[in-house]
Amino acid sequence: MRAAAPDLEYQPATPDDAPFAADVDSAVHPQRPRDPVVYRYWWSQPDEYMEFARFVVTRGRRPIGVADWSHPRWQVQPERYGTAGCEIVPAERSRTTLDAATAAMEARVVAEGARILRAWSNEDDPLRTEMLLARGYVEDRRSKRWELDLIANRDRLLAMTDASRGRMRSEGVRLLTLADDGDPAAVEKIWRLSEEAGDDVPTTVPRVPEAMESYVRWLAAPEIHKDRFWIARIGDDIVGVSVLAYPPVRGIVGTEWTATARSTRGRGVARALKCETLAQAIALGVDRVRTGNDAANAPILHINETMGYRQIAGSIQYLKPV
Numbered sequence: 001m002r003a004a005a006p007d008l009e010y011q012p013a014t015p016d017d018a019p020f021a022a023d024v025d026s027a028v029h030p031q032r033p034r035d036p037v038v039y040r041y042w043w044s045q046p047d048e049y050m051e052f053a054r055f056v057v058t059r060g061r062r063p064i065g066v067a068d069w070s071h072p073r074w075q076v077q078p079e080r081y082g083t084a085g086c087e088i089v090p091a092e093r094s095r096t097t098l099d100a101a102t103a104a105m106e107a108r109v110v111a112e113g114a115r116i117l118r119a120w121s122n123e124d125d126p127l128r129t130e131m132l133l134a135r136g137y138v139e140d141r142r143s144k145r146w147e148l149d150l151i152a153n154r155d156r157l158l159a160m161t162d163a164s165r166g167r168m169r170s171e172g173v174r175l176l177t178l179a180d181d182g183d184p185a186a187v188e189k190i191w192r193l194s195e196e197a198g199d200d201v202p203t204t205v206p207r208v209p210e211a212m213e214s215y216v217r218w219l220a221a222p223e224i225h226k227d228r229f230w231i232a233r234i235g236d237d238i239v240g241v242s243v244l245a246y247p248p249v250r251g252i253v254g255t256e257w258t259a260t261a262r263s264t265r266g267r268g269v270a271r272a273l274k275c276e277t278l279a280q281a282i283a284l285g286v287d288r289v290r291t292g293n294d295a296a297n298a299p300i301l302h303i304n305e306t307m308g309y310r311q312i313a314g315s316i317q318y319l320k321p322v
């Protein structure tokens, strides 16, 4: 039997509410702390291809959580996938409150025209998983998450970095950071490379394109540093990128994106770039880093395993036709 829907209300949120959202997410999942400055930055940005709305969930006048819906503009994704999400502070977090806030966001995104609903849970979040299954969601696919102990693996990683540097030299591949790269077209090249590689990430939901402006916004984000943004070059071409995000206030350093050009795959470029990001993190005194990837992405799974990453709780994507 489902409990009666609680008396929740949904107030439109602004970037000023982003630190509260980061606090809620961090309180619910202390093992994955979230950064308030990073949240505020991203909550302040537009998107060329996505529609979205965010809310503060209140009970009485008290804020008890956050909720959101989003969907790609339908012209770039005719299949019409829409996302409904929410998080509720630990003291109020129950099947009932999660269910009510999810239902409220589903109704809004369906009213926007969504035909298939999409939601996520984590392997260490049985409450949300049970709620989604009870709402009729069906598991679609999983993403693995990984953590790498930079202290225990230091010597092995630095030896791998040395070997990778030698291989790249002999292959004519230059590894450098964006801060050391003078090419005014670098962002455009990274965008084109990433759009190409983005199509090769295993997915059920068709990938939504990204505008070059979204890469400009990404490079300006508080967790991204141009002198920690690693690229691989063959002549004028940028053939690979790997980037760790460094949350400025709280959170664990983690890979944002690793990609190589189709024309250079299998030559060790991704491993070499990841090694540079890790050697730099070690030099900066970082003790561990995280990464995540689709559970069907064989090459990056292989790289992560052989670099010494250990699996931690992953995420689960669910779908539900409207």
Ligand SMILES: CC(C)(COP(=O)(O)OP(=O)(O)OC[C@H]1O[C@@H](n2cnc3c(N)ncnc32)[C@H](O)[C@@H]1OP(=O)(O)O)[C@@H](O)C(=O)NCCC(=O)NCCS
Residues within 6 Å of the ligand: 197, 198, 200, 201, 202, 257, 258, 259, 260, 261, 264, 265, 266, 267, 268, 269, 270, 271, 272, 292, 293, 294, 297, 298, 299, 300, 302, 303, 306
């Ligand atoms: C994942 C990706 C970055 C790998 O780039 P790459 O330059 O080919 O990587 P490398 O050459 O450094 O290493 C690939 C490794 O995976 C192995 N590999 C390749 N295909 C594999 C497969 N199907 N199964 C298992 N291992 C595989 C290679 O043998 C190599 O292993 P080795 O280093 O032990 O020899 C690239 O395929 C890509 O850009 N994919 C799309 C974007 C993406 O998925 N990014 C990942 C994070 S979301």
